[in-house]
Amino acid sequence: DVKVTQSSRYLVKRTGEKVFLECVQDMDHENMFWYRQDPGLGLRLIYFSYDVKMKEKGDIPEGYSVSREKKERFSLILESASTNQTSMYLCASNPRIATGTEAKNIQYFGAGTRLSVL
Amino acid sequence: RKEVEQDPGPFNVPEGATVAFNCTYSNSASQSFFWYRQDCRKEPKLLMSVYSSGNEDGRFTAQLNRASQYISLLIRDSKLSDSATYLCVVNKATDSWGKLQFGAGTQVVVTP
Numbered sequence: 118d119v120k121v122t123q124s125s126r127y128l129v130k131r132t133g134e135k136v137f138l139e140c141v142q143d144m145d146h147e148n149m150f151w152y153r154q155d156p157g158l159g160l161r162l163i164y165f166s167y168d169v170k171m172k173e174k175g176d177i178p179e180g181y182s183v184s185r186e187k188k189e190r191f192s193l194i195l196e197s198a199s200t201n202q203t204s205m206y207l208c209a210s211n212p213r214i215a216t217g218t219e220a221k222n223i224q225y226f227g228a229g230t231r232l233s234v235l
Numbered sequence: 236r237k238e239v240e241q242d243p244g245p246f247n248v249p250e251g252a253t254v255a256f257n258c259t260y261s262n263s264a265s266q267s268f269f270w271y272r273q274d275c276r277k278e279p280k281l282l283m284s285v286y287s288s289g290n291e292d293g294r295f296t297a298q299l300n301r302a303s304q305y306i307s308l309l310i311r312d313s314k315l316s317d318s319a320t321y322l323c324v325v326n327k328a329t330d331s332w333g334k335l336q337f338g339a340g341t342q343v344v345v346t347p
Binding site: 160175226229 | 333
């Protein structure tokens with residue numbers, strides 16, 4: 118079974134704090150993702166990494182950065198937390214897909230971190 | 236226009252009944268389609284992939300209509316445990332890394 122582990126289920130931080138969200142996967146997947154999920158908006162991609170030290174901005178990268186120093190670990194960093202970053206954060210991973218195998222492009226999610234910024 | 240659109244519901248379904256709902260997607264070049272299930276305050280989990288010819292997994296049937304750009308999910312003989320939010324997921328057609336686009340979800344509530 119694929120296991121994606123997020124370091125915290127719940128976090129409460131103050132405005133202006135630097136926040137680290139950690140994600141570890143044990144299936145040797147190349148791709149890792151950070152999403153945030155807000156009511157009525159669904160999952161929105163913050164950042165994506167397709168290999169160690171490689172990253173790509175998603176749809177809403179502003180206010181966030183990421184780090185991927187090891188294949189199994191993908192960290193999301195809020196440099197200076199703000200109240201509008203209160204959300205559910207979800208990490209996901211999947212293996213790199215070959216062309217023609219798009220039906221196998223399944224992402225596996227961690228349990229999520231519910232972050233409140235006060 | 237959103238890339239993936241779903242009726243948010245809720246769909247209130249008596250136990251044992253059938254419920255069906257659709258999802259529309261905007262990019263005709265999309266190739267992979269999925270339904271994920273998300274329980275309250277939990278992570279999304281894959282329910283089933285959706286194949287061109289339609290496919291069934293127990294009480295769940297998924298259909299793809301490429302001409303009209305929608306996928307559907309039908310749940311037969313609904314159980315209380317089917318209460319969840321169902322997310323429609325489509326690949327980003329212009330993306331070579333396999334990124335996915337998620338709908339906001341359709342809530343299903345099965346009542347005794």
